Amino acid sequence: MILRKFAAIDIGSNAVRLLVHNVIEQPDREPSFKKSALVRVPVRLGEDSFLKSKISDHNLQRLIKTMQSFSLLMEVYGVEKYMACATSALREAANGKEVINAVHKASGIKIEIIDGKREASIIASTDLKELIQKDRAYLYVDVGGGSTEFTVFDRGQLIASKSFKIGTVRMLNGLEDEGVWNKIQEWIKSHLGGKDKVEIIGSGGNINKLHKMSGRKLNQPLSFIWLNAQYHFLNSMQYEDRISELGLNQDRADVIIPAAKIFLSAAKWSGAKKINVPKIGLADGMIKTLYYQ
Known part of the structure; x- marks a missing residue:
């Protein structure tokens, strides 16, 4: 050895x-x-x-x-x-x-x-293919501070990948490109529209933290319903309360909300009801x- x-x-x-x-x-x-x-x-x-x-x-x-x-x-x-x-x-x-x-x-x-493009190709070299079943489609979403990478897998194959200038730090400062949400929606629907079985694979520190907060085991996905409820719960709290009451780090307590919004939007536009969180990324x-x- x-x-x-x-x-x-x-x-x-x-x-x-x-x-x-x-x-x-x-x-x-x-x-x-x-x-x-x-x-x-x-x-x-x-x-x-x-x-x-x-x-x-x-x-x-x-x-x-x-x-x-x-x-x-x-x-x-x-x-x-x-x-x-x-x-x-x-x-x-x-x-x-x-x-x-x-x-x-x-x-x-x-x-x-x-x-x-290089970022998405590096992410695709992880153990993702071991998680992907061939009877459904997946939208891999890697949310960063400045950009979000989207990758579509269908029948076990990588179909398309694209990076958009939207991320948690950018959103906190109101610096999203004009019309970026519409562009993401159009891109997702052009690759996944009409497909019955679609699941999201989520990557990044925020979705990992959300999964930990849910109390689910490593291989148990988050549901769209839970994530939506958690998003509204977190959004209703003051920044200081997210730190003192939920124990979030200072640099996590603010960015976790825009991250949840990106994942919820991706789930809505792709029709996914589950968000898998395998804790792998760039x-x-x-x-x-x-x-x-």
């Missing part, structure tokens, strides 16, 4: 994450992937990027310190290879390239700024991409 360690760094609009995976290799067996550690730091780059079109010096320094700590953690864990990807916040920031150069110089970590796809390269 050989134990190898790989890491993924996901630099999103709401938070920055380090995921460390153990990969167990054994003769005549498929490699086994197991999460070893997950560290999440709430560096909200999206507010800089979407409001001011550039990353501030303050958040640049926070990002640099985060990457320096991640570099040390990877060294301690014995990580042999890592992949670091930045999504919409750095993609849209006017100084995105300067930021990744400064981070590389200070921490040694090389960051790749990826577009929506970082998991990065680990698989890195290993099989």
Whole structure:
């Protein structure tokens, strides 16, 4: 048996994450992937990027310190290879390239700024196909801070994928593109309209948190009815009460509501009554991409 360690760094609009995976290799067996550690730091780059079109010096320094700590953690864990990807916040920031150069110089970590298509293809390399049954269609929805990736699977095959400029941090600041909701609705209906059996596969920290709050087991999906009721319940509470009474983190208590709205809209337009939450996403796809390269 050989134990190898790989890491993924996901630099999103709401938070920055380090995921460390153990990969167990054994003769005549498929490699086994197991999460070893997950560290999440709430560096909200999206507010800089979407409001001011550039990353501030303050958040640049926070990002640099985060990457320096991640570099040390990877060294301690014995990580042999890592992949670091930045999504919409750095993609849209006017100084995105300067930021990744400064981070590389200070921490040694090389960051790749990826577009929506690349993001969707990395996500598709996860264990999604093991969850997908061939007698129904699925809409995979990955909600981020600045963008949301939608992928359609039908009869076990990937049919279409598209990234839209809508996300939790963008919505909190009222920065959605004009008409984006109509565009998403048209796209979903063009690929899933008329299909009887449609389910959603949800990804991202917010839907994972909602699933945990529901008390359901890992393989039990959320129902549209429960999610709708929870959305209205959360929306009726003050931000401070979501923190003090529900125990939500400060950087989760606000973004969880727009995230729920995106999932509910996707379910309504696709006709899905169930939202599966397998707890896999971009970082998991990065680990698989890195290993099989």
